[in-house]
Amino acid sequence: xxxxxxxxxxxxxxxxxxxxxxxxxxxxxxxxxxxxxxxxxxxxxxxxxxxxxxxxxxxxxxxxxxxxxxxxxxxxxxxxxxxxxxxxxxxxxxxxxxxxxxxxxxxxxxxxxxxxxxxxxxxxxxxxxxxxxxxxxxxxxxxxxxxxxxxxxxxxxxxxxxxxxxxxxxxxxxxxxxxxxxxxxxxxxxxxxxxxxxxxxxxxxxx
Numbered sequence: 587x588x589x590x591x592x593x594x595x596x597x598x599x600x601x602x603x604x605x606x607x608x609x610x611x612x613x614x615x616x617x618x619x620x621x622x623x624x625x626x627x628x629x630x631x632x633x634x635x636x637x638x639x640x641x642x643x644x645x646x647x648x649x650x651x652x653x654x655x656x657x658x659x660x661x662x663x664x665x666x667x668x669x670x671x672x673x674x675x676x677x678x679x680x681x682x683x684x685x686x687x688x689x690x691x692x693x694x695x696x697x698x699x700x701x702x703x704x705x706x707x708x709x710x711x712x713x714x715x716x717x718x719x720x721x722x723x724x725x726x727x728x729x730x731x732x733x734x735x736x737x738x739x740x741x742x743x744x745x746x747x748x749x750x751x752x753x754x755x756x757x758x759x760x761x762x763x764x765x766x767x768x769x770x771x772x773x774x775x776x777x778x779x780x781x782x783x784x785x786x787x788x789x790x791x792x793x
Contacts, residue, residue: 608763609763610630610632610764611633612630612632612671612761613629613669613670614627614669614672615644616667616668616709617656617709618666620664621690623690624701624710626699626712627656627693629644629646632645641724643734644657644735645729646658649686658726658735661723661735666720666722666723667707667723668712668719668720669718669719669737672715673758675714677770699712700714702743704743705741716748716758716760717742717744717745719741721737759773761773
């Protein structure tokens with residue numbers, strides 16, 4: 587089947603895209619407004635895009651009124667945020683934080699979560715998150731009804747029990763987002779295959 591997105595509604599195109607580009611990691615973002623209210627919200631248009639320097643991207647949509655969501659406004663205003671990774675014990679809190687709370691009401695109170703101080707940014711992180719990435723805004727770009735945020739990671743917070751020799755991460759199982767409207771996945775079923783070099787491939791095919 588061939589589907590031309592120009593002939594579809596935006597809602598149908600969103601459904602197709604988010605059901606095909608899977609799984610997507612979840613950026614559970616803490617940000618802060620000028621009054622000091624900490625916003626907490628999840629986004630699955632998120633990924634790591636560069637390692638030197640360390641850059642991540644988040645795409646933040648608009649609210650029902652057609653205005654930028656609190657997360658985008660806060661980041662653009664003060665240039666700081668924290669990406670907290672979502673593991674299964676935090677799922678219910680993450681789900682609550684996705685609701686459309688008013689800008690002057692922090693989702694933290696509704697979820698019952700505590701924060702912990704960050705080191706390089708003023709925005710706090712979620713204390714129970716096994717991994718959090720402190721970020722400073724590198725650049726932003728309007729993408730239709732979305733705001734693309736590129737952030738530079740300036741500090742890692744990682745649960746001690748996850749870190750092995752040479753910074754290998756073990757037994758970390760964040761949740762992922764699958765299709766809309768509300769399908770998620772676990773990341774515990776894995777396999778490890780070494781990447782083959784061209785020289786090895788060529789040798790294997792000469793024998």
